[in-house]
Amino acid sequence: MYNRKIVFLSAIxxxxxxxxxxxxxxxxxxxxxRQFSLSGQESGQLILYxxxxxxxxxxxxxxxIDRFGxxxxxxxxxxxxxxxxxxxxxxxxxxxIKFMLFVIGLGAGAINGISNALASEVGHxxxxxxxxxxxxxxxxxxxxxxxxxxxLLNISSPRFLIxxxxxxxLLSTIIFSLIKYPSxxxxxxxxxxxxxxxxxxxxxxxxxxxxxxxSGIEMSAGNWTTSFFSDAYDMEVSxxxxxxxxxxxxxxxGRFYLSRLSLKYSPTTLFFxxxxxxxxxxxxxxxxxxxxxxxxxxxxxxxxxxCTYPIIIAIIGDIYKKIAGTALxxxxxxxxxxxxxxxxxxxxxxxxxGMKLAFSIIPIGTIVVIVIFYIIKNNLxxxxxx
Numbered sequence: 001m002y003n004r005k006i007v008f009l010s011a012i013x014x015x016x017x018x019x020x021x022x023x024x025x026x027x028x029x030x031x032x033x034r035q036f037s038l039s040g041q042e043s044g045q046l047i048l049y050x051x052x053x054x055x056x057x058x059x060x061x062x063x064x065i066d067r068f069g070x071x072x073x074x075x076x077x078x079x080x081x082x083x084x085x086x087x088x089x090x091x092x093x094x095x096x097i098k099f100m101l102f103v104i105g106l107g108a109g110a111i112n113g114i115s116n117a118l119a120s121e122v123g124h125x126x127x128x129x130x131x132x133x134x135x136x137x138x139x140x141x142x143x144x145x146x147x148x149x150x151x152l153l154n155i156s157s158p159r160f161l162i163x164x165x166x167x168x169x170l171l172s173t174i175i176f177s178l179i180k181y182p183s184x185x186x187x188x189x190x191x192x193x194x195x196x197x198x199x200x201x202x203x204x205x206x207x208x209x210x211x212x213x214x215s216g217i218e219m220s221a222g223n224w225t226t227s228f229f230s231d232a233y234d235m236e237v238s239x240x241x242x243x244x245x246x247x248x249x250x251x252x253x254g255r256f257y258l259s260r261l262s263l264k265y266s267p268t269t270l271f272f273x274x275x276x277x278x279x280x281x282x283x284x285x286x287x288x289x290x291x292x293x294x295x296x297x298x299x300x301x302x303x304x305x306x307c308t309y310p311i312i313i314a315i316i317g318d319i320y321k322k323i324a325g326t327a328l329x330x331x332x333x334x335x336x337x338x339x340x341x342x343x344x345x346x347x348x349x350x351x352x353x354g355m356k357l358a359f360s361i362i363p364i365g366t367i368v369v370i371v372i373f374y375i376i377k378n379n380l381x382x383x384x385x386x
Contacts, residue, residue: 062329
């Protein structure tokens with residue numbers, strides 16, 4: 001028998017690792033771009049490598065945990081991230097970076113799904129609450145890495161800082177190996193039948209479409225915010241990187257508040273409170289000329305984004321209790337396609353028309369997300385918590 005508190009704690013460690021992995025490239029991308037003389041499109045290709053890895057990791061984790069359980073895959077996933085960061089810190093050339101970004105993404109995609117599936121399983125009585133708490137710690141990793149990286153960049157080399165963070169990943173991997181996890185209760189034939197039915201589910205298609213755009217705008221903000229501030233206000237990278245921390249801090253604050261509100265309000269009410277904040281803030285951000293106001297607006301953008309994943313993962317966990325891993329895997333893998341295509345599109349538009357026009361993809365994406373969730377709400381009226 002496993003200990004629910006310890007398992008949830010391991011999910012927190014896992015989601016912190018995912019937060020670090022997701023913000024890693026956003027923090028170092030301007031440095032890579034300057035050192036290797038990368039264009040906006042070439043920088044977008046680096047984002048493509050890590051997101052391709054995240055896509056494959058997201059696609060694989062669900063069937064594996066439903067069939068074999070959590071332990072081996074969570075250890076393998078964190079090990080992949082550790083190895084990727086370690087090798088980048090040692091060799092630090094463009095070809096090595098490209099391949100290791102894919103490896104990091106592979107582990108990150110899997111560990112994100114695993115952590116959310118664990119939180120959904122141990123917090124089955126109030127999934128939105130547990131997933132909001134988990135999401136808060138995702139932001140700790142995503143907020144903490146750029147903050148530490150930006151602070152120490154003036155007194156240490158990027159390679160040494162990357163090595164230090166790889167040591168944390170190694171420590172977490174050792175902790176994962178000592179924990180007893182829930183085992184799979186499903187046989188192979190049952191999972192195959194459910195997989196086929198999921199592919200035809202209108203609900204899964206709607207959630208996948210929503211996650212496609214949500215992941216796209218979140219990753220676009222995460223990967224391009226530092227570059228946006230550096231370009232728009234001619235900031236040094238060490239200063240502009242704090243904008244990325246501010247973005248993740250906003251998401252962290254939003255998810256902490258969401259965990260409290262989820263005890264009182266329905267997911268629909270919460271979604272339509274949070275998400276429009278991102279739309280308004282990101283529109284104003286594009287046109288504002290004041291750096292201080294821009295930091296506040298990127299905070300609000302992250303704050304508004306905070307609600308989406310805890311809410312949709314909780315709903316999916318309630319609908320597909322017995323094969324939540326596979327259901328989440330399908331949704332997350334489609335989500336990562338958005339995370340690949342939208343940031344890459346921003347890189348292309350950046351080269352052609354400039355960063356401000358490219359960044360307009362984010363508020364447009366938030367509007368699409370709101371429209372899709374409204375359709376989902378109408379599609380799920382028979383579910384009591386909607």
